[in-house]
Amino acid sequence: MAAIKTHANPFKPSLGSRLLWLGVLVYLIYAVVTLDIGWDRFILGLEQGGRLVDRLFPPNFNRWEILLSDLIESLQIAIIASVFGIVISLFVGLMAARNLMPNIISIPVRVFIALCRTFHPVIIAILFVKAVGFGALAGILTLIVASVGFIAKLFAEAIEEISFKQVEAIRATGASFASTILFGVLPQVFSRFIGFSIYQLDSNLRNSTMVGIVGAGGLGGTLFAAFQRFDYDFVTAILLTIIALILVGEALSNLVRRIFQ
Amino acid sequence: MSALEIRGLNHAYVASKPILHDINIAINEPGIIAIIGPSGTGKSTLLRCINRLIQPSSGSIIFQEADIARVQGRSLRELRRQIGMVFQEYNLVERLSVLENVLTGRLGYMSAWNAWRRKFKPEDIDRAFELLDFVGLSDFAMQRADSLSGGQRQRVGIARALMQAPRILLADEPTSSLDPKTSVEIMELLKTLATDRGIPTLVNIHDVNLARRYAQRMIGMSGGKVVYDGAPSGITDDHLKTIYGGESWLQ
Numbered sequence: 001m002a003a004i005k006t007h008a009n010p011f012k013p014s015l016g017s018r019l020l021w022l023g024v025l026v027y028l029i030y031a032v033v034t035l036d037i038g039w040d041r042f043i044l045g046l047e048q049g050g051r052l053v054d055r056l057f058p059p060n061f062n063r064w065e066i067l068l069s070d071l072i073e074s075l076q077i078a079i080i081a082s083v084f085g086i087v088i089s090l091f092v093g094l095m096a097a098r099n100l101m102p103n104i105i106s107i108p109v110r111v112f113i114a115l116c117r118t119f120h121p122v123i124i125a126i127l128f129v130k131a132v133g134f135g136a137l138a139g140i141l142t143l144i145v146a147s148v149g150f151i152a153k154l155f156a157e158a159i160e161e162i163s164f165k166q167v168e169a170i171r172a173t174g175a176s177f178a179s180t181i182l183f184g185v186l187p188q189v190f191s192r193f194i195g196f197s198i199y200q201l202d203s204n205l206r207n208s209t210m211v212g213i214v215g216a217g218g219l220g221g222t223l224f225a226a227f228q229r230f231d232y233d234f235v236t237a238i239l240l241t242i243i244a245l246i247l248v249g250e251a252l253s254n255l256v257r258r259i260f261q
Numbered sequence: 262m263s264a265l266e267i268r269g270l271n272h273a274y275v276a277s278k279p280i281l282h283d284i285n286i287a288i289n290e291p292g293i294i295a296i297i298g299p300s301g302t303g304k305s306t307l308l309r310c311i312n313r314l315i316q317p318s319s320g321s322i323i324f325q326e327a328d329i330a331r332v333q334g335r336s337l338r339e340l341r342r343q344i345g346m347v348f349q350e351y352n353l354v355e356r357l358s359v360l361e362n363v364l365t366g367r368l369g370y371m372s373a374w375n376a377w378r379r380k381f382k383p384e385d386i387d388r389a390f391e392l393l394d395f396v397g398l399s400d401f402a403m404q405r406a407d408s409l410s411g412g413q414r415q416r417v418g419i420a421r422a423l424m425q426a427p428r429i430l431l432a433d434e435p436t437s438s439l440d441p442k443t444s445v446e447i448m449e450l451l452k453t454l455a456t457d458r459g460i461p462t463l464v465n466i467h468d469v470n471l472a473r474r475y476a477q478r479m480i481g482m483s484g485g486k487v488v489y490d491g492a493p494s495g496i497t498d499d500h501l502k503t504i505y506g507g508e509s510w511l512q
Contacts, residue, residue: 169352169418172312173425174342174369175376182377183365187356 060233074218077139078208082201085147093155116149125211136217154196162188198253205249263287270320282485291459295472298482304465308431312344342369345422349434351414355407363389366424392420412443430462
């Protein structure tokens with residue numbers, strides 16, 4: 001007898017996907033049970049949290065001189081690291097672009113970028129504090145590495161998406177390699193580079209307040225010390241300062257964006 | 262001494278599938294030399310070998326007493342800057358202004374550092390405006406290239422090629438992306454250049470009638486070989502059948 005073709009629910013989930021969902025559910029229950037994070041523990045945590053919030057207010061700005069000098073230091077770390085990071089990324093990104101560079105250059109450079117991305121900035125910051133000592137220099141180096149790891153990769157990808165016809169036309173004029181990059185490649189990717197750079201400046205501003213926690217300069221160190229000494233009202237002051245810093249950064253990036261449009 | 266002489270040129274992207282077979286062409290005269298032939302027969306490859314955007318597998322291309330197929334680095338760029346090229350899809354740098362696009366024709370004559378700072382020689386800038394005037398686009402100098410229509414872009418492409426002060430001009434399907442009227446205008450422009458300024462101009466072209474109308478010499482290619490080389494009046498239907506295959510399209 002010939003097989004009768006049926007069309008019963010062509011969208012039926014496969015056995016594999018059902019097993020996967022079941023597996024996720026079972027693991028979730030197991031994990032919650034073994035970590036002992038039941039309802040009681042949650043209520044206990046809430047009470048503690050209430051006491052903390054109580055002590056956070058009102059914010060204490062008595063030590064505003066420390067705050068201001070730390071703020072300036074964080075800002076400087078972020079801006080210096082962004083400028084150097086972006087300039088280095090331009091060259092690194094160019095060398096990592098597979099459509100412009102032979103494998104012998106692009107592969108090692110890609111490995112280098114991957115290495116820069118491997119570790120969280122906190123780990124890199126600890127390494128640099130051990131290597132060059134406490135202070136802003138370690139913070140700057142950390143954020144340069146983080147910037148290269150992030151935007152050099154984006155730069156390279158942007159370059160790989162360009163139209164090669166324009167590059168070919170510039171090459172046909174007898175232009176040198178450098179001129180070909182400047183006139184055939186850069187105009188095509190410039191606005192995206194600006195976007196990435198602004199994003200990185202933003203992200204460096206945030207991270208510059210964090211590297212201080214491990215001693216690499218900026219607001220983070222003071223914040224961490226205030227937590228250790230239970231100066232919770234000062235903590236609030238620092239957090240408000242960081243919020244202000246981020247808002248200023250936001251305004252700054254909007255300004256840059258508008259200028260380059 | 263020919264302006265350009267191609268001897269025994271062969272090219273294969275993949276060793277087992279040769280594109281160009283033993284091409285021999287000597288160009289001595291100014292004027293339009295039209296290369297006709299079906300798609301995929303190697304017309305574009307041939308033009309790109311002449312300015313070495315493609316490295317030919319073997320053979321030589323004698324231009325200015327040098328073999329383009331063999332030079333490297335600076336000497337290649339110095340030959341290349343004397344060969345203007347016009348592209349099917351114009352290949353303008355879209356984000357740059359029309360004027361900047363025309364001035365890119367001078368990149369082979371200046372350092373990257375000066376080019377980046379837009380330090381073009383005053384006489385180059387004057388010439389760029391002159392050429393824009395010549396192709397009828399002086400009002401568009403400061404507009405971005407991507408704001409232009411196809412015909413206008415091709416005119417900018419021609420001005421860019423002329424900015425190089427080329428000794429020969431290569432045009433790869435310069436009219437294929439344009440409407441019939443604009444195509445004729447572009448061919449007129451190329452014809453004027455080729456005869457009045459005495460620049461030998463090699464034009465790849467699909468439109469046989471357009472080729473007949475403007476060319477003073479036609480080269481027919483089929484299967485990577487030159488199968489006709491002579492006056493446009495000498496091309497018969499038999500030649501066209503050899504070049505394109507079949508005959509139903511002729512009716």
